[in-house]
Amino acid sequence: MTETRPGGRRHDLDALRVMSFGTLIIYHTSLIYGTKPWLLNAAEGSRLIDLISIGSHPWRMSLLFFISGLITTSLLKRKSIAQLRSERTRQLLLPFVLGILFVVPPQMYFSNPDAFSEVSYLEFCTLYLVSGAPLGHMWFLAYLWIYAFLWLLVLPSISRYLPKISTCFASSLQGAYLYLIPILFLAAIRLFLYPIFGETLIIATDIYSHLLYFSMFAAGALLMDEPRFWQEIDRQRWRSLGLSAISLLIITTIVVSVPREQWPDAIVTSMRILRSIFQWSAIIALLAFAARIANKPNRVVTYLNKSVLTYYxxxxxxxxxxxxxxxxAGMLNMHSFLPIAVAVTATCLVIGELQKFTMRYLKAMATKIATSLRIGAKPSSSGATS
Structure with a gap:
């Protein structure tokens, strides 16, 4: 099991971060072939392909926000609040703005090119920006920046109470309560808030998502340095794995057996509770097993972790x-699933290398210019006044 040494790098968290972002390629590719409407859909959707979404979506983004909270607390051991706020703004807000301007428009255009056949791509981009610039998948960067900003904003006011709050929180998550408290919370917001607000992914109206994801972020920030929590999830790792497997099996059986539009209210309610059980038990299992099997440096993880945000x-x-x-080309069928996923992965890796090369080049140019300016600013010794 990973030891939570102050200031030590948690290689298991790096591995989980890379894995969670990596599943997004499989997840979003699967949406092409599933039964739910997406940006691009194959002619025939498959409920079996929907299982990829069902098996990964409930826990993946929640885990990423939980890990972000963990990492925030870890970074505050060697950075000031002001330094971390500046770093997060540079890492998250700048890519968010660039993504909204240059990355999201092409996917909107190519997902429905017939609707814009009479306008140029430049005209389409203008229409896109004027219409309010939908966040697309950049919502994650915006939400994470907001949560980090809010946490760092209130931290000075609560810092004296934080150790006690964290200890009490970790102490409450022992035994059956490791599951009971979080699952009741997740089930409650699914049962009572989701039917009212849904998941809009619009910053001003996404009440359900904000409550879910900020809670995950805050929980991670509180539990990072609590040995009792990490010892407890390690002790219950097999129970977590079994609970997640059983709940997923029941969910899968229902999805495959009964079309979504035929679900009575009782099944809808049961599924929301089951998803909450699966969500939390999967997160606990992943954290626990990663702490055991991915707690050492790994060159592949280190390499991918440097560009994982670019890939996203x-x-x-x-x-x-x-x-x-x-x-x-008339080949958008089930046989193209794997080739598309592989091609997307390869393209992301190439773009990641180009991004690193560009950043190194710009840094070298900036250093060269700064050096030239310093040399040019030096006064000549022969021009000294008497």
Missing amino acids: VVHQTVIVIIGYYVAQ
Whole structure:
């Protein structure tokens, strides 16, 4: 099991972060072939393909926000609040703005090109920006920046109470309460808030998502340095794995057996509770097993972790563009699932390398210019006044 040494790097969290972002390529590619409407859909949807979404969507984004909270607390051991706020703004807000301007428009265009056949791409981009610039998948960057900003804003006011709050929180998540408290919370917001607000992914109206994801972020921030929590999830790792597997099996059986539009209210309610059980038990199982098997440096994880945010920013647009041209060739069927996923992965890796090369080049140029300016600013010794 990973030891929570102060200031030590948690390689298990790096591995989970890479894995969670990596599943997004499979998840978003699967949406092309599933039964739910998406940016791009194959002619025939498959309920079996829907199982990819069912098996990954409930826990993946929640885990990412939980990990972000963990990492925030870890970084505050060696950075000031002001430094971390500036770093998060640079890492999240800048890619968000660039993504809204340059990455989201192509996926909107290629997902429905017939609707814009009479306008140029530049005119389409203008219409896109004027219409309010939908966030697309950039919502994650915006939400994470907001949560980090709010946490760092209130932290000075609560810092003296934080150790006690964290200890009490970790102490409450022992035994059956490791599951009972979080699952009751998740089930409550699914049963009472989701039917009213839904998941809009619009910052001003997304009440359900904000309550869910900020709670995950805050929980991670509170539990990072609590050994009792990490010891407890390690002790219950097999129970978590079993609970997640059983709940997923029941969910899968219902989805495959009964079309969604035929579900009575009792099944809808049961599914929301089951998803909450699966969501939390899967998160606990992943955290616990990663702490055991991924607690050492790994060159592949280290390499991917450096560009994982770049992969996130570009992956969905790459999926839509590749999928569009596959559809134009008349080959958008189940046989193209794996080739598209592989092509998207390869494209993201190439873009990641280009991004790193560009950043190194710009940094070298900035250093060269700064050096030239310093040399030019030095006064000449022969021009000294008497």
